[in-house]
Amino acid sequence: MHARLRQFVALASGALLAACLSFAAPASAATTATAATAQTQTPLVVNARWGGHATYDRIVIDTQGYVPTVTVTPVPQLIYDGSGKPVPLAGKYFLEIRLNPAAAHTDAGESTYQGPRLQKIYLSKLKGLALTGDFEGYVTFGAAFDTLPYYRAYALHSPERFVVDIAH
Incomplete structure (x- = not known):
């Protein structure tokens, strides 16, 4: 029983981590794009x-x-x-x-x-x-x-x- 609980917790943690990463990716991509745009604009x-x-x-x-x-x-x-x-x-x-x-x-x-x-x-x-x-x-x-x-x-x-x- 404890083995199944550990497996469930591991799967749930992995799913939660993946969800958090997918929400974080667009924000970091936007930040990178903004920094690149600022550097590519003609001074x-x-x-x-x-x-x-x-x-x-x-x-x-x-x-x-x-x-x-x-x-x-x-x-x-x-x-x-x-x-x-x-x-x-x-x-x-x-x-x-x-x-x-x-x-x-x-x-x-x-x-x-x-x-x-x-x-x-x-x-x-x-x-x-x-x-x-x-x-x-x-x-x-x-x-x-x-x-x-x-x-x-x-x-x-x-x-x-x-x-x-x-x-x-």
Whole structure:
């Protein structure tokens, strides 16, 4: 008799456990889907700013969502992505900062970017900054310098932003 009771309790426990797992699965699947959706939404570029420090100048690009992949590349001149026209920033050396995937506008076409589009800057190294493109998942900035820039680039979080430090 005790063997039958143990068998019944084991079967009932197994059925109860299976029922609980089947109810829990959709909730965890929804959580995973929500996390995946948040990461796959295109991050928005909302601002660019700069500052001078004792041993370096800093460029900060603020994003909403997450910091996308960013490449910082020395280029011989700055050009606007859409037109191919030169960016009117004085300098001998230039860096292109390209974020992808990223956008500086909403799906409805409204700008999310509140920073400068073309700005002369009078810091030790940094002489200018321009938003040079917002097209097909790429947002591009150009930075101008009078001397060869030695830089370090990295992402920071909470709030989300990308930083380029240029040594003096």
